[in-house]
Amino acid sequence: MSAGPRLASLTPPSVPLPRVRPTAPAGGSVCGEGKPIRSAFYWQGTRTASGQRFDPDGYTAAHRTLPFGTRLTVKNPRTGRSVEVVVNDRGPFTKGLNLDISRGAARAIGFTGVGTVCLM
Numbered sequence: 001m002s003a004g005p006r007l008a009s010l011t012p013p014s015v016p017l018p019r020v021r022p023t024a025p026a027g028g029s030v031c032g033e034g035k036p037i038r039s040a041f042y043w044q045g046t047r048t049a050s051g052q053r054f055d056p057d058g059y060t061a062a063h064r065t066l067p068f069g070t071r072l073t074v075k076n077p078r079t080g081r082s083v084e085v086v087v088n089d090r091g092p093f094t095k096g097l098n099l100d101i102s103r104g105a106a107r108a109i110g111f112t113g114v115g116t117v118c119l120m
Contacts, residue, residue, distance in 0.1 A: 031077060031118035037098040039074070040114040041106035048089035057104035062089035073120035074101060076109040082120065083108045 042062070045054040050068040054060075061072060066087045075082035085105050092100040097114070111117065 031075070031120075034075060034118035034120040036077075036116050037119050038096055038114070039099040039101060039111075039117045040092060040094070040097055041103050041111060042091075042100045043103040045089075050088045052088050054089070054102075055104070056102055058102050059083055059085045059105045059108070060088045060102045061085040061105065062091035062100040063087045063098075064090060064092075072099075074099070074105065074109065075118040075120055076111045077116065077118055079110040081109040082118075 043056040045056075048054050048060070048062075061074070063070070063072075066072075068088055070087040071084055072087065073082050073084050083105050085101055089100070092098070099117070099119070101111070101117075106112065109117075
């Protein structure tokens, strides 16, 4: 079975994806020393590419190339909250997105939909 649909793939092509454009603080970037990336959250699936059972409320992420087990700190620049996630799946497969985080991780940092997060 596949890892399930991603948030971006559920949006009809005629409906534009929401854009999040956080304002950079004076004299610095939105992410400080981090790297701004485009991300979405996902919530469905039974097994991940690593073989683990997918937990939508866990703190996990999907990345196309990072090794499984890689720990990443993801920060929402709008709220200032961050969370550590573990890469256990492959994706996202939507052009322009760099990372999918689980619904639980997205909720923890106050992130909804598709937008810019900081990868620390």
